[in-house]
Structures are given as C-alpha cells and as structure tokens.
Amino acid sequence: MICAIDFGCCRIRSMFRNPQTPERLTMHSERSEYTLLGNTDQHRAALDNLEVPYAECEQALVVFGNHAATAQWISRVPRTALLADGAVPTDDPPARQMLNLLTESMLPAKSGANNLCVLTVPGLRDGSDLAKRNETFLCRIVKMSGYQPLVVNAAEAALLATCSDAMFTGVSIVMGAETTTICIARYGVPIDSETITVGGNWIDAELAKQFKIQTYDDAGNAYLDIEKIREWKIESGVSLKSAIGERERMTKRLYTDVLDKVAATVSRMLASTRVCNSLSRQRLSVMLAGGAAMVDGFAEVLTEQLIQHEIADRVLTVRTALDPETAVVRGALIFGELESRAMAAEGAA
Amino acid sequence: MEWRKSAFILMLAAFAVSAIGQPAGLNTAAADEVTVIGDVEHFRSFPISPGSELTVREAVLKAGMLSESARVTRVRFAQDHALSTLFVSATSSDTGEIVGNGDVLMVEATSPLRATVTKNAALRTDDGVKALSLEQEGIVFGDVLTQTNSLPLGDRRLRVLCRFQGQASITKAELYHTIAHGDVISISNGSQTTHKGFGSMVPSVSEWSSGATTKLQDPPGENLLTCIEDSLSDNGLVAPPSHSVASTESPMFVPVQQSTPQVPAPVLDDMATYDLNSQQSSTGLTAMLIGRSENVPDSDTAGRTTSYISEATTSAPVAPQEMQIGAVMNTQSSAFNPWNLVFIGGLLVAGTLILAGTLRPEPDDNTEFSNAAALATDLIASTSWQQKSASSSQPQKSASPAFNQFSTRESHVASVPTPPQDAVVSSIKQAIPADSADLSVETAVAGHEWFSNDWRERDVKTSRVSHQESPGEATPEVVSNTEKPTAAAKRPTARSTVSASSVIANAEAAKAAEAALTDAKSISDLDDLLKNRLPIDLCETQLPLRIALFGRPAGPRRLRIDAAHSAIPVPHFNRTTEKRREQPVAATSSAAPVARDFPTPPDATASRSLDRALHFLQERTET
Numbered sequence: 001m002i003c004a005i006d007f008g009c010c011r012i013r014s015m016f017r018n019p020q021t022p023e024r025l026t027m028h029s030e031r032s033e034y035t036l037l038g039n040t041d042q043h044r045a046a047l048d049n050l051e052v053p054y055a056e057c058e059q060a061l062v063v064f065g066n067h068a069a070t071a072q073w074i075s076r077v078p079r080t081a082l083l084a085d086g087a088v089p090t091d092d093p094p095a096r097q098m099l100n101l102l103t104e105s106m107l108p109a110k111s112g113a114n115n116l117c118v119l120t121v122p123g124l125r126d127g128s129d130l131a132k133r134n135e136t137f138l139c140r141i142v143k144m145s146g147y148q149p150l151v152v153n154a155a156e157a158a159l160l161a162t163c164s165d166a167m168f169t170g171v172s173i174v175m176g177a178e179t180t181t182i183c184i185a186r187y188g189v190p191i192d193s194e195t196i197t198v199g200g201n202w203i204d205a206e207l208a209k210q211f212k213i214q215t216y217d218d219a220g221n222a223y224l225d226i227e228k229i230r231e232w233k234i235e236s237g238v239s240l241k242s243a244i245g246e247r248e249r250m251t252k253r254l255y256t257d258v259l260d261k262v263a264a265t266v267s268r269m270l271a272s273t274r275v276c277n278s279l280s281r282q283r284l285s286v287m288l289a290g291g292a293a294m295v296d297g298f299a300e301v302l303t304e305q306l307i308q309h310e311i312a313d314r315v316l317t318v319r320t321a322l323d324p325e326t327a328v329v330r331g332a333l334i335f336g337e338l339e340s341r342a343m344a345a346e347g348a349a
Numbered sequence: 350m351e352w353r354k355s356a357f358i359l360m361l362a363a364f365a366v367s368a369i370g371q372p373a374g375l376n377t378a379a380a381d382e383v384t385v386i387g388d389v390e391h392f393r394s395f396p397i398s399p400g401s402e403l404t405v406r407e408a409v410l411k412a413g414m415l416s417e418s419a420r421v422t423r424v425r426f427a428q429d430h431a432l433s434t435l436f437v438s439a440t441s442s443d444t445g446e447i448v449g450n451g452d453v454l455m456v457e458a459t460s461p462l463r464a465t466v467t468k469n470a471a472l473r474t475d476d477g478v479k480a481l482s483l484e485q486e487g488i489v490f491g492d493v494l495t496q497t498n499s500l501p502l503g504d505r506r507l508r509v510l511c512r513f514q515g516q517a518s519i520t521k522a523e524l525y526h527t528i529a530h531g532d533v534i535s536i537s538n539g540s541q542t543t544h545k546g547f548g549s550m551v552p553s554v555s556e557w558s559s560g561a562t563t564k565l566q567d568p569p570g571e572n573l574l575t576c577i578e579d580s581l582s583d584n585g586l587v588a589p590p591s592h593s594v595a596s597t598e599s600p601m602f603v604p605v606q607q608s609t610p611q612v613p614a615p616v617l618d619d620m621a622t623y624d625l626n627s628q629q630s631s632t633g634l635t636a637m638l639i640g641r642s643e644n645v646p647d648s649d650t651a652g653r654t655t656s657y658i659s660e661a662t663t664s665a666p667v668a669p670q671e672m673q674i675g676a677v678m679n680t681q682s683s684a685f686n687p688w689n690l691v692f693i694g695g696l697l698v699a700g701t702l703i704l705a706g707t708l709r710p711e712p713d714d715n716t717e718f719s720n721a722a723a724l725a726t727d728l729i730a731s732t733s734w735q736q737k738s739a740s741s742s743q744p745q746k747s748a749s750p751a752f753n754q755f756s757t758r759e760s761h762v763a764s765v766p767t768p769p770q771d772a773v774v775s776s777i778k779q780a781i782p783a784d785s786a787d788l789s790v791e792t793a794v795a796g797h798e799w800f801s802n803d804w805r806e807r808d809v810k811t812s813r814v815s816h817q818e819s820p821g822e823a824t825p826e827v828v829s830n831t832e833k834p835t836a837a838a839k840r841p842t843a844r845s846t847v848s849a850s851s852v853i854a855n856a857e858a859a860k861a862a863e864a865a866l867t868d869a870k871s872i873s874d875l876d877d878l879l880k881n882r883l884p885i886d887l888c889e890t891q892l893p894l895r896i897a898l899f900g901r902p903a904g905p906r907r908l909r910i911d912a913a914h915s916a917i918p919v920p921h922f923n924r925t926t927e928k929r930r931e932q933p934v935a936a937t938s939s940a941a942p943v944a945r946d947f948p949t950p951p952d953a954t955a956s957r958s959l960d961r962a963l964h965f966l967q968e969r970t971e972t
Contacts, residue, residue, distance in 0.1 A: 053894045191461045
C-alpha cells in the first residue's frame with residue numbers, strides 16, 4: 001500500500017488508491033486545529049448530543065479535526081492550530097497526541113509487503129533542531145501506523161503533480177498557511193529549494209490586525225479572528241487584479257509584499273551556480289499551488305513581481321494548478337508510486 | 350556498348366575504393382563498444398578493448414559524471430528493456446557489473462548537476478548504437494530518423510526502450526513524438542517480406558521523407574550505381590534510368606525494405622550530420638548532432654494537419670489524422686506509370702461511391718464511410734486484377750448501396766479464379782472469430798486495410814494472423830490484399846494457414862499481449878495520476894468518539910496580555926498649567942524607563958499629599 005499525507009498548517013490531507021477501486025483516489029481531509037472547551041457537564045452533554053468526537057484533557061475538552069468547526073459555537077474561543085507557526089508544538093502535549101490520532105485515522109490500513117507513506121513536513125527544513133524535531137516526530141507517528149515514512153518537499157511534490165507537461169522541469173511554488181516553499185527541478189530532480197516563513201496566515205493575521213477583527217472570550221481576552229478573514233476572502237471572492245475597497249487593497253498590498261519576497265528568492269535561486277549548471281538559460285514554467293495561491297489574480301501579481309526582479313525572460317509561463325489545494329498530496333502520492341517502482345526495479349535487478 | 354563497359358568498370362572501381370576506404374565505424378560494429386548517454390559530460394560510444402572488461406561504473410566514470418550520484422540504467426543490445434538499474438557515485442564501490450557490446454547506459458543524475466549538460470539520446474538500430482546530441486528544443490523522432498537515414502521505417506518498429514524516471518512513457522512511438530533527454534530509441538527490424546499500403550504506395554507517414562531519403566536507403570552497390578548513372582545522365586551519356594527496376598516492372602509493389610546494414614550515404618546539405626566513421630577516436634565516438642526540422646515549427650501541438658508530402662520534404666512528420674486521406678507515389682518513375690491512371694480511375698469510382706454512401710438516407714452508423722472506403726479499396730484492387738486477368742466482375746444490383754458494396758466485394762472474390770491475396774484475406778476471416786463469419790458491417794472493412802479509419806490499431810489485431818510466418822516477431826504485420834501476387838502465391842492456402850502452429854503462436858501472442866496490457870495499464874494508471882485524471886473520493890475520517898489525552902492544552906494565542914503593573918501609578922490631578930509643565934507627573938508614572946531616569950524622591954508621598962491639598966484649596970478659592 002502506498003499512501004501520502006500532507007501535514008499542512010491549515011489542513012491535513014491523506015491520499016491513496018483504494019485497492020478495491022484503483023481507478024479512483026481516496027482522500028481524507030481534516031482541519032489541523034482544535035477547539036478548546038471548558039470541562040463541564042454541560043459541554044460534555046452538548047457534544048454527546050451532537051455526536052461530536054472529543055477528547056478529555058486536563059481541565060478542558062478538545063474537539064479536533066473537522067469537528068472543531070462544528071463545536072466552535074460552544075466555545076467563543078478561536079480554534080487552535082495543531083501545527084502553530086509551522087511546527088509541532090512542544091508546549092502543547094494534547095496537540096501532539098491529536099496529531100497522532102488524526103494520522104492514524106487518516107492513513108489506510110497497511111496491506112502487502114511494501115507499505116510506503118510519503119509525507120510533507122511543515123515549516124522550515126533548514127537542518128535546525130526545530131526542523132529535525134518536526135520531521136522526527138511526524139515520521140514516528142507515520143511509523144506507528146505501520147508505514148515506512150518518506151519525506152518529500154511540498155514544492156517538489158507539487159511539481160510532480162502539475163508539471164508533467166513540462167517534463168517535470170520548472171519552478172514550483174507552494175504557498176501554504178505558514179510557509180511558502182519554492183523548488184526548482186530538472187526532470188523531476190530538485191536542484192534547489194527554499195522555504196520562506198511567510199504564508200497565507202501572515203496575510204490574514206495582518207488584515208485582522210489592520211482592521212481590528214477580533215473576538216473575545218468570556219474573560220474579556222481578545223483574539224485575532226483569522227477565521228473571519230478567511231471566510232470573507234472566500235465569500236466575497238477577493239480579486240487581486242481589481243481590488244475594490246480598502247480591505248481588498250490592503251490584501252493586494254500584503255500579497256504583493258509576500259510575492260515580492262518570493263520573486264526575489266526565485267531570482268536568487270536562478271542565479272545560483274547549481275541552477276545555472278543544470279538549466280543554463282532555459283526558460284521555465286512556474287507552477288503555483290497551495291491554499292493561499294487560490295485567490296484570484298495571484299498569478300498576475302507574481303508575474304508583475306517577476307518582471308520587477310528582471311527574471312521574466314527566464315519564465316515561460318506562470319500557471320496556477322488546477323487543484324491547488326490537493327496538488328501537494330497528489331504529488332506526494334506520485335512520488336511514492338515512482339519510488340515504489342524504482343525500489344521494485346532495484347529489487348528485481 | 351562502350352559506355353556501358355566504362356560505366357561498369359567505373360562502378361566496380363568506385364565500389365572497391367569505397368569498400369576499402371570504409372573504416373570500422375558504428376555501422377560495421379567491428380569492435381565492442383558501449384554507449385553512455387544522459388547526464389554525463391561525454392555522451393558517446395566507448396570502445397571496449399579486446400580481452401579486457403569494462404564495468405558499468407568504469408564506463409560511467411569514463412564518460413564523466415556531472416553529479417555526485419546518478420542512477421544508471423543498462424539496456425542490453427539484444428533486449429528491449431532495461432536490464433538493471435544501479436546507483437553510481439564517485440565514492441561508491443564498483444559492483445563489478447560488466448558491460449557488453451552494444452549496451453546502452455543511461456545515466457540519470459540524482460543530485461544537482463555540476464555543469465551544464467547537453468541534451469542527448471541514443472538510437473539503437475540493427476547496425477549499432479548511435480549517441481545523439483539534441484541541442485535544439487522540440488526535436489522529434491522523425492528528425493532523428495531522417496538525419497540518421499532510418500526512414501522510411503517500413504515494417505521496422507520504432508520504440509522508446511528507456512526514459513528518464515518520471516517521464517511519461519511512450520507505449521507506441523510515433524514520428525511526431527518529441528524526443529527527450531536520455532531517451533533510448535530502438536528501431537527493430539521486422540520481416541522483409543511484408544508490404545504495407547496499397548499498390549506502390551505506402552502510408553503517408555512512412556513516406557514523408559521519400560525521394561532523396563529513399564535513395565539513401567538503397568544498398569551501397571545500388572546507391573553507387575544510381576549515383577554513377579545520375580552523373581552520366583547529367584553528362585548526357587545515358588538516358589535517365591528509372592530508380593528501381595522492380596518498380597518499373599511491377600509498379601504496384603512496394604519496394605522491399607533492405608535488411609542489410611545501411612551505410613551512411615552522402616547526406617543532404619541541410620542535414621547537420623557528421624560522418625560518424627571519420628569521427629572515431631581512441632577515446633570513443635562522438636555523438637551525432639541532430640537538428641530540428643525548420644518547417645515544422647511546433648510539432649508538439651495537437652492541432653497539426655496532415656498534408657501530402659512532396660519528394661523534397663525533409664520536415665518532421667506530422668501526427669496522423671483519424672483517417673489517412675491519401676498517399677503519394679513512392680518513386681518518381683511511377684509518376685507517369687499507366688497504373689496511376691488506373692488508380693486515379695479507381696479513386697474516382699471510390700469517390701462516387703463515397704458520395705453515394707453519404708447521400709444514402711438514414712445512415713445506420715458511422716461505419717458507412719468505412720464501408721465505402723473499403724469498397725473503394727476493393728474496387729481499386731479488382732480493377733488492377735481485371736487488368737491482369739482480363740476478367741470482369743459486374744456489381745450486382747441491390748436496393749442498398751451498402752449491400753451493393755458487399756455484393757461487389759463478394760463478386761470480386763468469386764470472379765477472380767485464384768487470387769492469392771484473396772486467399773490471405775479469407776484466411777484472416779477464418780482466423781478471426783465468428784464476428785467475421787458472415788458478411789456483417791464489420792467485415793466490410795477488413796481490419797488490415799489502411800484505407801479504413803483506424804488501420805493503425807487494426808494492425809495489431811491482424812498480427813495474430815501474420816505471426817504464423819514469424820511467430821517470434823513482435824512487430825505487427827499487415828496482410829494486405831494488395832500484395833505482390835508472386836509473393837502471395839508462395840503462401841499456403843487459406844485453410845492451411847490456420848494450423849496448430851498458428852494456434853500456438855496465437856496463444857503466445859495472447860500471453861504477450863496480456864503482459865503488455867498489464868504493463869500498459871500500470872503505466873496508464875500512473876499517467877492518469879500524473880495528469881490528474883483520476884477522480885477523488887473525499888471520505889470522512891472516523892475519529893475516536895471519546896478519548897482521554899494527557900496534559901493541558903495551550904489553547905489559542907491571545908492577542909494581548911498586559912503584564913501586571915509593578916507599581917500603582919500616581920493619580921492624575923488637574924493642576925495649573927505652569928505646574929504641569931514643571932513636573933510631568935503622568936509621564937513619569939506610566940513608563941518604567943522614564944521612571945528609572947527620574948527616580949521618585951523618598952518623600953514623594955508627602956509631596957503628593959501636599960499637592961492634593963494645595964489643589965483643593967486653589968479650587969475652593971477660585972469658586
């Protein structure tokens with residue numbers, strides 16, 4: 001069994017081929033957050049009545065996964081990210097246990113001899129202690145489900161999923177909730193990759209700060225209501241091409257700031273020796289994926305930034321993936337299938 | 350007769366000189382050699398010294414690795430698939446795997462390259478392996494075959510044996526497919542006795558580079574003879590001879606593909622082809638530079654059109670349309686052949702019948718056009734037979750044009766006494782199961798007829814019949830009712846063709862087809878996944894209903910938490926303007942750094958009380 005799981009800071013997605021229906025893909029998608037409730041009989045009774053799965057912690061009840069949104073109305077406290085700041089929390093033991101529960105529930109039962117699970121690790125992968133801890137923890141919980149873990153870069157996975165027509169050669173940019181990952185690959189082999197610690201959550205948080213979109217709990221504590229910003233972006237159909245209103249203009253400005261940083265990074269990567277050696281002056285396709293890249297006009301703003309950074313001549317096209325949200329997990333599954341075939345070929349040889 | 354003697358002597362002398370001057374090169378394959386392509390510095394063939402052995406790692410290092418590590422795929426000369434894959438790096442130990450003569454090693458970098466690599470590929474023919482340098486973008490297989498003088502393909506089969514990992518595999522290579530870096534292309538030679546197409550024509554895809562290219566395919570002696578004759582003709586010594594004796598004698602026959610190794614003949618000026626033999630050195634053979642045809646600017650686009658190919662066409666081929674409209678004559682000499690008139694007449698009749706079929710009220714389905722096309726094919730064939738046997742076959746009158754077509758076909762079969770090609774056709778009918786037992790609509794167009802819409806696909810279907818002649822040959826063969834009568838006459842009768850050996854061959858072919866189908870399905874599954882064609886079922890995750898977790902959750906991050914004040918700030922009093930200027934009470938009390946700069950005196954409490962009292966008094970005085 002080959003499966004893939006994408007540990008995103010907004011959602012965790014898993015994908016695999018069902019052995020009964022190999023011509024279809026099965027996907028699980030759960031919010032990587034939990035809702036905190038008071039540990040009272042009333043709350044427990046309400047959750048029981050709603051048949052919402054919950055966990056009992058020290059002095060609190062927590063509802064995690066997609067049910068967190070269902071139980072949101074009971075709490076008034078904003079939901080808590082399981083992978084806050086793109087890292088496995090060290091000061092939140094229940095969150096780590098919830099990650100394990102979600103992983104166990106989302107991965108299929110292992111079958112056969114070759115059980116391979118390709119996973120993406122959120123946050124920076126710079127070899128720091130934090131990065132190593134993240135990777136080790138997530139690999140361990142995958143192993144606990146009976147799979148051999150295999151870590152893949154999110155942008156590399158997205159490239160496999162979206163750049164087949166470009167022979168898997170080009171620039172892949174995945175803008176997630178907490179980070180933006182950039183990968184330049186040649187024939188599917190990554191040449192250079194970088195991660196910027198800015199993602200969609202930063203834009204939403206800045207918007208919430210600028211416009212004072214907050215929520216308060218019973219004790220009067222204030223929280224940024226990022227969920228409201230997300231809902232506004234979806235419901236109003238924000239367009240970066242023709243920003244109308246102050247909030248949209250602010251959104252465009254924030255996106256421009258982020259994409260300016262992305263374009264600068266791409267420019268630096270293209271000028272690096274490794275990329276020059278491998279790709280020379282070849283024009284590359286830029287493929288965009290990730291939840292934050294779904295906003296209308298994202299590709300146009302990035303194109304403007306690429307022009308400003310004088311690397312437009314190196315770019316063939318700037319395209320958004322047809323499935324920006326699921327491209328990473330699908331690419332991870334492709335990576336797993338390719339790796340499995342390679343392993344089988346090596347074994348046969 | 351004198352000039353004939355001179356010409357003959359000249360021919361012999363030139364042939365001898367060319368034979369002596371012919372160095373051992375790729376085509377002769379005198380010495381053992383291995384070809385290394387892919388992400389290497391020197392992609393070319395490396396000779397293996399006699400008596401010595403060369404390992405895969407040594408060969409790759411000899412070619413110059415451009416990355417820290419690489420995946421090396423080895424394709425043996427006699428095999429059509431990758432034999433083994435191993436990882437090679439500068440620090441890895443040598444596994445001792447020995448390369449053999451004609452092996453191709455495809456090196457795929459698994460780490461970033463240190464230097465720019467030129468796109469390259471390998472072409473394996475019966476003559477040997479050639480390393481190709483692809484410096485331009487969009488080079489298609491047709492370009493390679495043209496510039497390596499491998500066209501027309503005839504009954505040879507073009508395949509891609511090996512590609513870089515992750516690239517979409519090409520199950521059925523066509524001339525318009527773009528060649529990718531690291532591709533190992535194979536042209537395997539098939540049976541030489543099978544002919545395709547109709548009369549002296551071949552399908553247009555195979556003849557897009559006819560003319561000069563066809564001339565290059567001739568064997569050395571014939572080629573030389575042609576050159577000598579051409580030169581003599583230019584000098585006015587002799588009359589322009591026909592290109593092919595066979596085509597003159599029997600213009601309806603397709604020239605047989607030569608199975609002998611092809612010696613690179615003088616190439617066209619616009620072909621950037623090096624003489625490989627002269628490029629041989631002690632370190633290996635340089636790669637052949639392949640350019641892209643200029644008159645096919647975008648051969649990858651799907652919206653290309655099929656066109657008639659002229660003699661001078663050297664462009665890359667185009668994708669076949671759903672139906673091949675027609676083809677041109679293969680040789681120049683046949684342009685004025687009387688058989689062409691017969692063919693044109695046949696086409697006219699076919700056109701009439703197609704028109705009649707189109708005008709038929711309430712056509713049943715789309716097979717009508719194919720029926721008309723089949724009828725046209727039969728009519729053309731029967732016309733040619735009528736010319737030979739001086740017999741006539743009158744079509745029977747019927748109410749339906751379709752039935753008329755069937756009747757014509759049957760009457761043709763009945764009228765011609767023993768036409769060998771019809772025996773083959775009937776053998777096909779018997780070999781194909783009951784679906785062709787009666788004259789149904791499907792049988793109106795035989796699967797092997799190139800004139801029908803999907804003749805290419807049907808080639809595979811009819812291959813089980815043709816396998817009786819060469820069971821081990823994987824190349825699908827097309828048995829056409831337009832074959833050379835003499836060749837077809839040597840074949841057994843229709844009954845005898847369906848023998849036990851053919852059944853065994855059919856079973857083997859079925860097994861091979863099943864295995865190929867499994868592989869193709871696997872590849873197709875991955876391709877669907879790559880191209881996002883697989884539907885996704887979003888399933889609900891079953892989470893545990895109640896569970897106990899250890900520890901205390903951190904909860905959401907608060908927007909602002911005010912730290913506890915270390916000291917109670919002094920009250921703000923409404924004082925006079927002068928006094929407020931003198932002592933900024935609020936500033937000193939609210940900010941800690943300021944408080945540190947202006948420490949509160951020890952008697953602050955007393956002074957504040959005094960201030961309060963004075964202020965109270967002042968207010969009372971004013972009121």
